Amino acid sequence: MDSNQEHLDALRDIKQMMERSSRFISLSGLSGIAAGACALAASVYTWRLLASRKAYGEDYRQLAFETGDSLKMQLLTIGGITFIAALLLAFFFTYTRSLKNGTPIWGITARRLLWNTMVPMIVGGIVVLRLLQAGLAGLIAPTCLLFYGLALINGSKYTLPEVRWLGYCQLILGIINLWMIGYGLIFWAIGFGILHIVYGAMMWWRYERQ
């Protein structure tokens, strides 16, 4: 019956709007691509740094367990810079998109998204610091991937629902990495680099392509 279909459509519209309006939808795919590119660049740089060490007869998989202090500092610095650069670039592209759409970036949805991703991330950060202190450097890479995956799944309720799948992929990588200690750099390059770029490109193609 015609009018019945009409009412069903109306209810579907309402449901969709309730869903969409409680999410931060300005998140740009380009943010994902930029963050992924940062992570890949840092991975390559780190790879070469470690390879140069290897030339002196050190195996980088061993280094995962017994890093000298100077190397530890160097790696931490690279990690920190990468994280900040990725965050700034991601913010930049999302900000640009929100300007174009005329949506305020600091709305309720943005605040909710930020809070719900920050909580698992901060806890993850504390765990990683403790692992480092305890000399369990080999567990750092999988721990980062696992907490980041959880943060994404938690955050996906407040932004584009596809973020959830990126989260699941990070979790799978993190879990595999738990049994492949020492290959953290490769898992990071895949998780933070390639997955971000693939996700970002898909989101850009789906929502922003004109």
Added chain:
Amino acid sequence: MMKNPIEHLNKTFDSRVRLGIMSALLVNAEVSFNELKELIAVTDGNLASHLKTLEEAAYIKVHKGFVGRKTNTTYAISKAGEKAFKAHLDALEQMIKGVK
């Protein structure tokens, strides 16, 4: 003979835009004009006229504020609006059940 259920449907919510506005306001404490525009994908003028209708029906509350120098108008659902919209949803549901 069953009573015509259409009479329970609220005429004010007869448009897709107004339906969208009410849905967004029901699940959010307040939503800005620009957020609504992005969500519903309509022109400024179209959205403004529908908001006006809802405001006149006293279903929504308007709050005019500023972000820096730009005006930032936000909207919230009123008690009457919440009641009316929920009744409308119930009527929609009843109709679909009734026809089946």
